[in-house]
Amino acid sequence: MEKVIRVNVKNNSINVEESPKEWNLLGGRALTSTIIAKEVSPTCDPLGPNNKLVIAPGVLAGTTVSCVNRISIGGKAPLTGTIKESNAGGTTAYKLARLGIKALILEGLPCDRKKRILYISDEKIELISADDLEDMGVYDTASHLKSRFGNKIGTIIIGQAGERMYLASGIANSDKDGVPSRYCGRGGLGAVMGSKGIKAIVIDDSKGKTPNIADEGLFKKTRDEITKTIINNENTANSYTKYGTAGLVNLANSLGALPTRNFSTGNFEGADNINGQKLYDLITTRKGEGNPSHACMPGCLVRCSNIFPDSDGKTIVAPLEYETIGLMGSNCGIGDLDIIGKLNYMCNDIGLDTIDMGAAIGVAMEGGIIAFGDGEGAIRLLDEVKKDTYLGKILGNGAAICGKVLGVTHVPVCKGQAMAAYEPRAIKGLGVTYATSTMGADHTAGQTIRAAVEHRKPDGQVEASRNAQISNTIHDYIGTCFFVGGAIKGNMGLLTDLITSMTGKSCSLEDLKKTAINTLLTEKEFNTKAGFNEGDDLLPEFFYLEENPASKTVFDVTAEEMNKIFQFDSL
């Protein structure tokens, strides 16, 4: 990948540049954060002319090794006001890499309110008028684009939420079936894309090719080794394939960490109705279009994704994942996968982050708008969001705004972004990540559930979060799915060998860590200049004062300890 595409939406100019040497070993989050830190003022208005949206495949993108084709989208986030990287699976990283594109940068603000498509193929890159797609849902938009440009395209699409610049809006990437449901969900980056008038990006890689591989022999050997470890590992060959991420419901519930009724407790009495086994049983008995083991990226052997059908076998949503089951299920007191699936589909279609929307609905329930457990009511609320009513606008801007407007004080957010489906009083390492991550409350920024710590104790949690933030940032920039990490475990040599064989330049685990640490420090510096300080690296107060009844703990990792999180000197 050597091309950097700059699209200026103010004057509709498109420039293809050669990627500078200093970016050679960067990709994904390392590249998006480098570019944003260099080219975007930390104090800019995220929806103004000076913010940029940077789309970058990971370093390994473009090959069909299992689990290596994730995409990063970065910018200054409208929801948090911090630097942001939002990550997804699907096919868009693969397709961009096959066209030799290292980064796509959207700049400026349009002079009109027209909607445009950015069309990218091997032969041309152009902005095409798309007023007929204005105010269209994501799924219809994808259908239209496929009819117009062919079924094999990759798509990056925003829904009405992004067009309206709702802060909880995400960006949908196509999966390998062309379904627009792999979300760069967090931080409101859909609003940035909407501010630039870009409704969709179409990627036609029919004339693309596999990226150059410097050492074919080493590459093939390493790829085969990775394949072997994935199919021999209990988690990646069995648990993830059969239950997907929904397998986490029982685990989180047993830890007292399944957010329930607006993070008021960590144990949900309806957990058995929304867990991995229930989802698997429904999919396999209903059959039809359903599939419990589905791949989102080309070549993926883990197949943790799924297609969830209704009782007639017609798809309700694909995929239905743990985070959504948590935030739109137990967190809302809803113990019905059909309802959760429908809520998921509606969010996907309007173009919203299911985590922030689930948290927002939970806050609305606490505020008495509807009752906890009212699934039909939640569907009506999302209908209001779609219709852009005043209540809809409040909800569509996420949990933090919802809480402020409705006078709810128990709002589970850090730096304005809603927490994921792990209660921080029960998994304290994640509490540290939520508080200290440059991304705001974000589980994929530093997942500690696998760390060798007792999750309910404050001991060792800062170290666990620090290590997780480094290793997650590594995955975020090389473009690997975390789940491959579960398979290869300590043997990171498999990933470094893959990179070495692709680039021809020797890559070690130390190199990966160094790049990840540099990325985190770059992001931290951006946030500091944007106005953030230690006072922002905390959880909401109620987590410190009120016990999670399920874990019988409060969050008690001290600020003093957490402030040491980015002290990487000992590494």
Place this chain on the structure above:
Amino acid sequence: MITIQLELFLGGKHGEVSHYLQENTALGSFLKELGYEASDYLAIINGSNRLEDYLLKDGDKIKLFPAISGG
């Protein structure tokens, strides 16, 4: 001798089984005997996750989960 219960929440297996062990058996060694590498799993005992060096007590109920994370 102590009695503990092991309940498996794994992809391919279910069920709760009683085990009879020597006192002061460490969790890690117990799991290893059964073929489970402790670092691949989360062992939740009476609501808290315990690590390899935890000494099992009479009446402990272990829930064993694969160490996966969500998305």
